[in-house]
Amino acid sequence: MKGMMFKNNIEPYYFLNPSAYDTAWLAMIPQEDHDQSNQPMFKNCLEWVLNNQNHVGFWGECDANGKPTIECLPATLACMVALKKWNVGSSLIEKGLEFVHANAEMFLKDMNGRQCPRWFAIVFPGIVEFAQTNGLENLFPETVRENVSYIFRCQREELVGKNHCPPLLSYLEALPPSYDIDEEVIINNLSDDGSLFQSPSATSQAFMATGNQECLAYLMSLAQRCPNGVPPTYPMDEDILKLCMVNQVIRLGLAEQFFNEIEEILGHVYRNYLEQETWVRPTNLVALAAQLYKDSLAFRLLRLHGYNISPMSFCWFLCEEEIREEIEMNYEYFSSILLNIYRASDLMFSGEYVLEEAKSFSRNLLEKYIFLRDGDQTSPILSKFHKVIEHELNIPWIARLDHLEHRMWIEETEANAPWRGKTSFFRISHLYNNELLQLAKLNYEFRQSIYRKELEELKGWSKDWELSDMGFGREKTSYCYFAVAASTTLPCDSYIRMLVAKSAILITVADDFYDMKGSLSELEDLTDAVRRWDSRGLSSHSKIIFDALNNLVTETATKYLKHEGTDITSSLQDLWYETFLSWLIEAKWSRMKIRPSIDDYIKTGMTSVATHTLVLPASCFVKPSLPIEKLRPKQYETVTKLLMVIARLLNDMQSYQKEKEEGKVNSVLAFLIENPEAEIEDSIAYVREILDKKKKELLEHVLMDGFTDLPKPSKDLHLSCLKVFQMFFNSTNRFDSNTEVLHDIKKAIYIPLEVGTLKPLQDLPLHFAEPKKKNAKTLASFKWFLKQNSRTSFTAHQVSRPRVGKGYGIIPIAPKLALGLL
Template sequence: MALQNLSSTLLVTALPCSYVSSARNHNRTFATEGRVQCIKTTDTMIDQVNGAALRRNANYPPSSWDYNFVKSLNSDYTEEKYARQLDELKDLVKRLIHAETDDPLAKLELLDTVQRLGLNHRFQNDVKQAINVIYNNISEASLSDDLYTTALQFRMLREHGYTVSQDVFRRFKDDTGNFKANLCEDVKGLLSLYEASFYGFQGEDIIDEAKAFSTACLKNAVEQGKIALNMTAKVNHALDMPLHWKLTRVEARWYIDAYEKEQNINSNLLNFAKLDYNIIQSVYQKEVSKLASWWVETGLDKMSFARDRLVEHYFWCNGTVPDPGYKAFRDMGTKVICLLIIIDDLYDIYGSLEELELFTDYVDRWDITEIDKLPNNLKTVLLAMFNTTNQIGYWTLQERDFNIIPYFSKQWTYMCKAFLKEAKWYYSGYKPTLEEYMQNGAVSSAAPIVLFCAYFRTADKITVEALDYIDKLPSIMWCSSMILRLTNDLGTSSEELARGDSLKAVQCYMNDTGASEAESRKYVDSLVHETWKILNKDLLASYPVGEPFRTANANLARTAQTFYQHGDGLGIPQNYIKDLLKSFLLEPFALNR
């Protein structure tokens, strides 16, 4: 079947549209593998000389971080020390946001700048109020014929939950239904259109056309070298990754530097952004320093078969919930990610099938009385899982008056069963279809357990209704999980196949269709774009959970995009990840005197 003909079929069968409930139920019941003939005995080879087990090893590089250095991180930029300066600057910026103006474009640009400078956590309600005023004043007569203004307004309104029609872009099309050719001369407008196009929903043909048109024109403008250097930098930054997919703190780091080079900047806004960035950086330093001590004390950093990535795992939690007020999630969430990555490596690389079935059974029963049947490394990991879960449960009972352990243990079971299914595929030589792989892969991505933690660590009040809702893996969680799964596969599948892992999404599609690897990668990338469209729509719906959880779903997807953008940023950290983490944690801005 041709690539383009199969596309619509897989999007119906593999992504959560109208069928999301059936896909969801399949994930949670872990149906029998059907054609898979599972091997029930260990595949671990035995050294004939000394009888020791010979195990596979991914040969992951060691951590890039000296944990003694990480434990020593400290900064003078505390909120208490700069409280007076912060209050003064915050008051000035708040006045800017609420100032009356006859120029709605200037107000939109100001709000966009506040957000891109990383200040939305300081002015979230103020920005929402200002956006609401703009939305209420929109009329047919007020719609602009300027592409830059129209696209900026569309993006900002959709970002804040307003349903704006794609028809606002019809005025920029010619009689043949195509975007007008002369728009390619308007680089500023094209860049605005490009960023807006990533807020599209499924079925919005005009938005799809806008994305293709603006991308092609912007690439051509850069290649021809006919635009100014500062605009070229902005275009390349956007083409590298659209704003909607970027992490708030990562974008703030880049945008503060870019904004400082602009003409007619607001110095108070810039100074506030720099000071705020430094203060939040100091908060993050204290958090990761404490976690480094925990990590070394557990001894889990000595598991040579697994990825030792404490700082990267902290950054993953930070990307998911960056607000300084949610340090409890980043603390416990990082610990959970450290464990789940080791467990992932147990199932993918280290454990025999017999050992993995025992491990899964103990987790499923939440019972470790027969733990001595496991080798030492598996016992250590299992005990670490139980101990950490109980510690989190104790905290939750004390702070939230809720026993989270029965729900938490169930999430561990879902994940381990998904890991086990993939291990059985590997040991039996079974090649799953892309649909089978994706249905299991949403859970084996481990995103659901991270999002589960994000809920109960950020909720003001934990409710059974919300936990039952999360347990069903609703579309908003499915999409976030799938973006992680697919971007992970695009960034790591070659390395993982080389060491003997089971097939990934790219190879499943190749087996399904006979397509080349290049065609298959292009197709899987298109699934990422389609899943974002569904997630965009999901972010506008109502849920029995709070705003932090809703935002965490999109942020987890953004974190995945960041880690796997140029390869395996977690298993084999690339230089761009190392540089990103260095600037994120270690490099404050020089403040203007």
């Protein structure tokens, strides 16, 4: 995959799915020479049409389940016209007609005024009329002609106006003769590159109508760059294609495998931004869409990877009233760009008010889009895109766990398109997506197998130390492990996952013991035992908790001593004692009816939530590791303190009602005590304001250099811990629920992926090479690979011994499908 996607000599347009519709229009152009006008100018486009009909009979895109979408109707008609024009592929035309007859009713039955997309209302009638004038009669059965007639009655628009994007003139090839467009109008609207709104199909018609040589130069360049079918828009900023590849790899959960490639591309994009001397306003709405898509995606990816980039790199549109109005008028066309803007605004630091404005602007229009498209089933791709938007709006980014996000992206990959083209979505080629999805699927399921094994091991540990059957409180072994494993792809180290999960289990059990079970004298004895680190005098639950804690600390310190040569036992003991002492203080407040000030409460509560007890010991085992002095309470970095405060406030926001009934105090209730004239809504608003501010500060400390001495993996652990707490306490107290998180746990660890109809590798035209070194290990690995990627046995002609490389080779019949296992 690295060789296919990221080598310097790879043609970026190689990754765009060809547009059957636009390729067909290039295939219709005759040679300029009068003596050869009975031959196509772009023979490779005609050959593409001849060779790329789906076995069902259509041309064009299909959904993740291999089923045709509404986009296939105009594409299929255009391809049939191209074949008819050159009197070739009669059997393909017949098969195409059979497909149209069999499926037109299904596609067109729901085409009422609300559900018919604008592009379809323009393109479909035009291509139907064009097909009929070129000898393709009886396209539709009688039962659907009324629906077709309705679509023909679409409202007229101005050729180039401000009310629609893209402008009607960009559909030149589909406009009926009644528009009677003057050549001068066409030529006056050509871009500097000779295209008509960067549309290959419209530019093809512009050339056939005018013979303009600038149009021809554009088309020649297009056919040369994209010999295997043309994209729906050309040219494209090549940085967009590279950013799309990076975004796809990250969202599929493969970032760690492509770390160097991602850094190289983002470094290149960042340098381009730095070298950009002045901002050039896009000349039309199509160019505006591309620029805004690129800038918002680049901002999000660059900021996530620590680059110092200004929000104005994409928020420039907010300063242009005319651009804002154009986006608002054409919000449906801009829907995926608006989603990208909304995602970019997630990474907001303190004082970045322009990002708040961008979030509000994009959210309002996305909600409007959802209302417009609610219940729209005319396109499976749009339906999935609708779900993605709802997911983004309903669950904050900071409350979503990476592992489950990867799952959603793998399963909903059809919905994750950069933006709407004329008749379809732009997206990275399915040819490569199929293989990348195979890799992502194997990677996800490989992680699941590791997580299942580790969770069983953890359950055994909890049972052995009697923590899972204390007879009181919450048994959260699965919750704790799920939160650690699913929160991020990092840490990849099994020991770190298990250390954090064991610590979380101990914290939950001990916290419940201090809250509900232990007498005050038992709690004082246990706290003193932790201070002395000596279990003498302890019994029952106190002894169980101390012994499990002692085992965990001893194991952790021993492992660190072995690898780093330093004994951190006393630092770990001090860290845990600080946490136990905070629980004792809160227990005394509760039982003695003491009402601390909000400042005193926060000082103790930020410790009792114990996030630092989770992330700091784990940070000792990342690479590079945490400096051991950062384990000491007075040496905590600001980012650690921010995490402690945020986690406490998140917990308080969802538990104040329960704690009020139990006679306890938390930040929401403490504010009311100090401000008796305030209402509960005032207190919640006060705490939420602090939370929002602190989260922005923490995000800046994690993503940017210069705020902390902590190594990046440790900062990532802090961010993962924040996401876990936000997930558990986003809108309810999910941690205390016995059911709310169970389905997520099953999806993360147990339930197989649902990925539609990914082709098994034996369905691809590949030759499998046996390993040259036939030792037991290589043969076993090769057989395992075949088993994992085959549903049927390989026949003799599928296996060969090509002379290539070392180890295993998978040698393609078609170069585009090159894939190697080394």
